[in-house]
Amino acid sequence: MSFPWAKQYQPANGFTKWIDEKLPLPRLVYNAVGAGYPVPRNLNYMWNFGVLAGFCLMMQIVTGVVLAMHYAANAQVAFASVEHIMRDVNWGWLMRYAHANGASFFFVVIYLHIFRGLFYSSYKAPREMIWILGVVIFLLMMATAFMGYVLPWGQMSFWGAKVITGLFSAIPLVGEPIQVWLLGGYAPDNAALNRFYSLHFLLPFVIAGTVILHIWALHIPGSSNPTGVEVKSESDTVPFHPYYTVKDGFGLGIFLLVFFTFVFFLPNFLGHPDNYIPANPLSTPAHIVPEWYFWPFYAILRAFTTDFIISAKLWGVIAMFASILIWFLLPWLDRSPVRSGHYRPLFRKFFWFGFMPALLVLFICGGAPAEQPYIMLSQLATAYYFLHFLVILPIVSAMETPEELPYSITQAVLHSDKKPVLGENTSPAV
Amino acid sequence: MAEPAAEIPVKPVDATGSAAGDDGVRRRDFLNIAAVSAAGVGGIAVLYPLISQMAPSADVLAESTTEVDTSAIEPGQAIKAVFRKQPLFVRRLTPAEVQEAQAVPLGSLRDPATLEDMTKPGHLDMLVTMGVCTHLGCVPLGAGEGENRGEFGGYFCPCHGSHYDTAARIRKGPAPTNLVVPEYEFTTDTTIVVG
Numbered sequence: 001m002s003f004p005w006a007k008q009y010q011p012a013n014g015f016t017k018w019i020d021e022k023l024p025l026p027r028l029v030y031n032a033v034g035a036g037y038p039v040p041r042n043l044n045y046m047w048n049f050g051v052l053a054g055f056c057l058m059m060q061i062v063t064g065v066v067l068a069m070h071y072a073a074n075a076q077v078a079f080a081s082v083e084h085i086m087r088d089v090n091w092g093w094l095m096r097y098a099h100a101n102g103a104s105f106f107f108v109v110i111y112l113h114i115f116r117g118l119f120y121s122s123y124k125a126p127r128e129m130i131w132i133l134g135v136v137i138f139l140l141m142m143a144t145a146f147m148g149y150v151l152p153w154g155q156m157s158f159w160g161a162k163v164i165t166g167l168f169s170a171i172p173l174v175g176e177p178i179q180v181w182l183l184g185g186y187a188p189d190n191a192a193l194n195r196f197y198s199l200h201f202l203l204p205f206v207i208a209g210t211v212i213l214h215i216w217a218l219h220i221p222g223s224s225n226p227t228g229v230e231v232k233s234e235s236d237t238v239p240f241h242p243y244y245t246v247k248d249g250f251g252l253g254i255f256l257l258v259f260f261t262f263v264f265f266l267p268n269f270l271g272h273p274d275n276y277i278p279a280n281p282l283s284t285p286a287h288i289v290p291e292w293y294f295w296p297f298y299a300i301l302r303a304f305t306t307d308f309i310i311s312a313k314l315w316g317v318i319a320m321f322a323s324i325l326i327w328f329l330l331p332w333l334d335r336s337p338v339r340s341g342h343y344r345p346l347f348r349k350f351f352w353f354g355f356m357p358a359l360l361v362l363f364i365c366g367g368a369p370a371e372q373p374y375i376m377l378s379q380l381a382t383a384y385y386f387l388h389f390l391v392i393l394p395i396v397s398a399m400e401t402p403e404e405l406p407y408s409i410t411q412a413v414l415h416s417d418k419k420p421v422l423g424e425n426t427s428p429a430v
Numbered sequence: 431m432a433e434p435a436a437e438i439p440v441k442p443v444d445a446t447g448s449a450a451g452d453d454g455v456r457r458r459d460f461l462n463i464a465a466v467s468a469a470g471v472g473g474i475a476v477l478y479p480l481i482s483q484m485a486p487s488a489d490v491l492a493e494s495t496t497e498v499d500t501s502a503i504e505p506g507q508a509i510k511a512v513f514r515k516q517p518l519f520v521r522r523l524t525p526a527e528v529q530e531a532q533a534v535p536l537g538s539l540r541d542p543a544t545l546e547d548m549t550k551p552g553h554l555d556m557l558v559t560m561g562v563c564t565h566l567g568c569v570p571l572g573a574g575e576g577e578n579r580g581e582f583g584g585y586f587c588p589c590h591g592s593h594y595d596t597a598a599r600i601r602k603g604p605a606p607t608n609l610v611v612p613e614y615e616f617t618t619d620t621t622i623v624v625g
Binding site for chain 1: 481484485486487490510512514515516517540561565566567568569570571587588589590591603604605606
């Protein structure tokens with residue numbers, strides 16, 4: 001969809017006219033990210049992360065395909081083949097570090113993207129489907145990143161594979177058979193490594209397909225914006241190109257500066273040194289942790305230490321999966337008609353002083369050893385995490401008095417909806 | 431010369447092909463159900479091998495047994511062997527450890543088992559267990575020299591902090607059950623065959 005004032009695609013010459021009649025791809029691009037797609041004029045830099053996520057996906061696919069040309073998915077040689085990439089393959093070290101750090105930065109970008117959605121309530125009607133597809137993408141990303149981390153067949157790879165497939169063994173009755181089926185054996189071995197390789201190749205293309213649906217769903221109502229007030233008139237919007245292509249391009253430049261600082265100067269900062277030790281099925285590293293981007297969920301998994309009706313192990317697994325699955329329900333848990341946290345004083349307090357600190361505690365505890373006080377802290381933070389979604393959000397959205405909303409995006413920007421707007425859209429469509 | 435069309439009585443038929451006065455049962459319904467069922471069965475027949483190929487293959491299933499010589503294990507010592515590509519702990523308990531294990535009241539255990547349940551008759555001091563934490567499958571510490579043996583003097587799993595006692599019974603932490611005792615037997619006084 002687009003707004004009535006969206007520019008119309010005009011084929012410039014005979015060739016594009018010919019194309020437009022047979023397969024109107026240029027028209028599709030023009031209406032999706034070109035001047036034919038008007039976007040709220042007041043988007044801040046938090047709206048940059050969708051494009052950055054798309055860039056990360058492309059970068060992971062390109063570097064991933066390159067690495068797959070040199071990597072051997074066999075437990076005998078997998079570790080050595082990664083070292084071969086690092087030492088012998090032309091620019092192999094760059095491809096490998098870009099891919100490994102690329103995963104970390106992909107998650108940085110995705111977390112900021114998600115927090116943007118949480119604060120500005122981008123999940124609310126009419127954008128529920130965008131949010132749901134986004135949660136699906138996040139789950140696929142986690143599965144993909146997990147299987148990718150197994151491939152170098154270091155100690156963390158091996159024991160991560162063992163622990164994460166062990167999560168399924170907590171399911172009553174069918175759990176053990178499922179774990180054996182996932183691994184193709186009774187412990188991670190060649191069979192597991194080989195299939196993880198195949199699936200690690202497959203899933204990014206499933207992600208790419210889901211991203212297309214995500215963008216499609218986004219383009220039906222159009223982007224949300226920091227006020228949460230929907231677009232009313234032409235002066236509320238600017239065409240995506242060149243305004244946001246350039247702004248997103250600038251953001252991408254900043255992102256690349258930070259990213260390559262890590263790739264070139266701190267390539268192992270975000271990794272775990274134990275993964276430079278080849279997998280040893282007879283010895284678990286003393287301090288085994290997943291990659292940093294799984295820490296909050298890992299803390300939730302470990303927060304359950306006492307049996308209560310079902311085993312503590314199953315509680316942990318259920319809670320960990322529930323902590324993400326609960327996001328699917330978010331559009332129906334937060335009933336406030338006001339979207340933006342900017343105009344919700346009580347929500348804002350719980351968001352910044354409750355929810356985000358709880359996440360931070362979970363993050364720190366997930367990376368810490370399974371000892372006190374971290375266990376107790378992660379128990380408290382886990383409780384708060386679920387309280388936030390199941391109790392605090394519904395109550396806050398029912399009782400809070402929102403602050404005064406601007407009449408329109410134009411008013412929020414210019415403090416008046418009457419002034420003419422400079423630029424290409426000089427006449428408000430009202 | 432076209433022959434004149436014969437008068438054939440025609441029942442009024444609606445868009446779905448059902449004729450009035452059929453009591454809702456149509457011969458075409460059967461065709462529909464049969465065709466869709468056949469396609470469904472075919473779909474499952476295609477899906478089954480696609481799923482089943484991920485289950486353990488013949489070479490993985492052809493697991494052999496493991497023979498362990500226990501003669502060199504001193505009291506208080508443990509060795510790690512490999513059984514079905516997973517670690518196997520074989521520990522000779524000291525008399526103090528045997529006493530400690532027997533002094534624990536069964537009611538205080540998460541997964542009640544006596545030391546006798548965990549060992550073979552006549553070999554109360556020979557504790558043979560899988561070295562696989564029953565939580566999420568890490569190898570507990572305690573079999574190696576100088577490793578942390580946890581608060582109950584048996585094994586300690588570093589992954590999520592499960593503590594096992596001197597009889598390898600779960601005492602603390604998230605693991606639900608005791609370390610698994612595999613099927614094994616003493617073929618001689620000092621040799622066990624696992625599996």
